[in-house]
Amino acid sequence: MAQKKILLLGGSMQQIPSIKKAKELGLYTITCDYLPENPGHKIADEYYNVSTTDKEAVLQLAQKLQIDGIVAYASDPAAPTAAYVAEKMGLPGNPYESVKILTEKDLFRDFLHKHGLNCPYAHGYATYEEAYRDMENFHFPVMVKPVDSSGSKGVVKIYDKSELKAAVKEAISYSRSGRFIVEEFIQKKGYQVSGDGFSVDGKLVFTSYGNELYSGRGTREYVALGEFWPSLLTPDMKAKVDDELQRLITELGMKTGAYNIEAIIDENDTVYILELGPRNGGSYIPQLIQYATGVDLVDYTIRAAIGEDCSALQMTPTVGCWSNYMLLSTVSGTFKEIWFDETFRAKNLLEVYCTKQPGEEVHAYQNTTHSLGTILFKADNVEEMMEITGNIQKYYRVIVENS
Template identity: 35%
Template sequence: MQKTLLLLGGARYAIPVINAAHDLGAKVVTCDYLPNNYAHQFSDGYINASIIDNEAILKAAESINVDGIMSFAADPGVISAAYAAEKLGLPFQGSYESVSILQDKERYRSFLRDNGFNCPELHIFSSVQDAIDHAKTITYPIIAKPVDSAGSKGCTRVDCADDLGDAVKVALSFSRAGRCIVEQFLEKLGDSSDADAFLVDGKFKCVSFTSQLFDSSVPNPYTPAAYVMPSSMPQWAQSELVSELQRLADLLHLGSGVFNIETRVASDGKAYIMESSPRGGGNRLCEMLRYATGGKCDLVRASVQAALGLTVDELSMPVYDGYWYQQMLHSDHSGIFYGMKYAAGFRDSHVAEEQLWINSGDHVESFTAANHAFGSVMMRFDSECEVNDFRNNTLKYFSAEVA
């Protein structure tokens, strides 16, 4: 009998999941409150419901007798997906309680601290006035962010007490729970990492790392702008983080599925797990990993298999085929997009795939959050020297023309 997958969210990042499910012979029903979202046209059905409403998602899942539920690259839907999966006895990355801990920055940081993981100093505020009242008791710099948002929305670095109130106001405006986390800003040594990993029966079979790159010229310089594989993070740190991630999975009794994991080595010489969310990364990180390993680490297909209770294909730690660079196309200002410009011969030599999510003549917003990216370019280089040259001289080789 054909299996049915309920997929929360209808953004473009859902399309690889839909394709993988179809390849496995499954039916896909997408669900959110935006019927015109791009990916819905590729699914086999659509349900209009808020993906942050636990009971609405449970009702949607029951109405189509689903075999599995996912919120792959849609962070707001992860908790409701876990709730429905638990109520219906369906596979998921973890219990509703464990997923709720991972998705709430306050609970997550407290869990890390209480269990001996490296963790930054933190404060929680639910009002601007509360933050102002405590501003002079905090050691700066800090970063203020919502406890329940992703994609760098509402994040602001603060270097002095006088600026804390404004930053907390911004963070609270993006928080559904009305809470803001203010935590020690961990200056990083080298590049941080934002990458995907995969658990099978509670054991990490595949853990990838990237060099996560940022654009200091854009309005929100904490929004990831590009990624490199393999990562430049020291091997000792990667090994320690894999071990600590497994300890985290053991403590939370996690199951099978994909996780988006952010890590860094800070200036204090310690390796930190910053985020570990039970979903795929929003910036095509699973797809990048598949490219970078010559198709051997296909976490999208594995995610669908796990969600539907199928046997997951054999996975292993990544072995990279060359050096890979993914550029999230963006602009430091709002304007009209006029197309891509490449240096002579560069596209044929290095570009594996270009995705444009807009047309020439369309308006683009300045890069203040991940959802303001308007495309992605996957590139391959033969050597670390080549990829570093591109990283340091990107505009010499290509640019997105916005005026």
């Protein structure tokens, strides 16, 4: 039988697990993006210099290569391309229009509103002037976000319309389409819910949630730093989040595949789905979930892409305490090394994924663009985990020169 071919969109360090898994499953691996130096391309069987967001060019490549499956692993911008190619070629995948809705915040908020799902008051715009005219309809504070970015990039919380212009300028600078959204801020109860899930034939069969960690540490408010497991949700609240996700998946007509999930619960226990990314999470969330539950979501993602049966996947509880945390510097300068506390290194540290070499430039952390990578670590209990994540500079520091 001929070896099946899979096209993997992107070859960054974060995408290496998907390339390795596809090879492990005996597939012929082809990668593409516009960055030939990306490390994943060295692992793949073939590489093509084609942008993952150019859906027509990727379709042309996929047809020429006669692929059997396509994956946008841990990449929001590439997810619509994967869905588009799969739909055009009759390959396993999710509906292109639904994936497009999930990857553009203004379309997503409109969809939630129209289908009676919980949603903050929100509106999308192309210009500052349009948004400014509309501001009397909002209750402050509000969040200003690019419609098509992830990882806190271009997200600003503002308290007055005098701050709108600067926030819009920043949001647009991170938007590929030049559009942004303004939405009312929701006061959350407890931690933001963050994690990954998976549906099989439209049924949400697996979710694993952690607690989102946000910045203080000399960086701006509402910038993601990482997560820790287990989720502090009660079983009832977890079921409530799962139910809201299932409603959304059903309304969108999604089929089989992975999701990156961001949700908040307000003071009235109302669940708001902020993001349902139609792809595995970045920052090594699938690897963290494997430590926490033993479930290999990367394996299911690759199998789903080539039409293999994924029905064995089921809800699995978290055992132990685990975290993924950004490698970041609070100052700009030249990267020298990462310092770890020796006890932490020996007892807690699991993996270090660093994208920088000594001598390379680093920027003070303002959003995930400035991340130097991710560390994964464990703790004996939730108290220890909260102590480490709350005082992370005691356990690791990025050493920078010339700052």
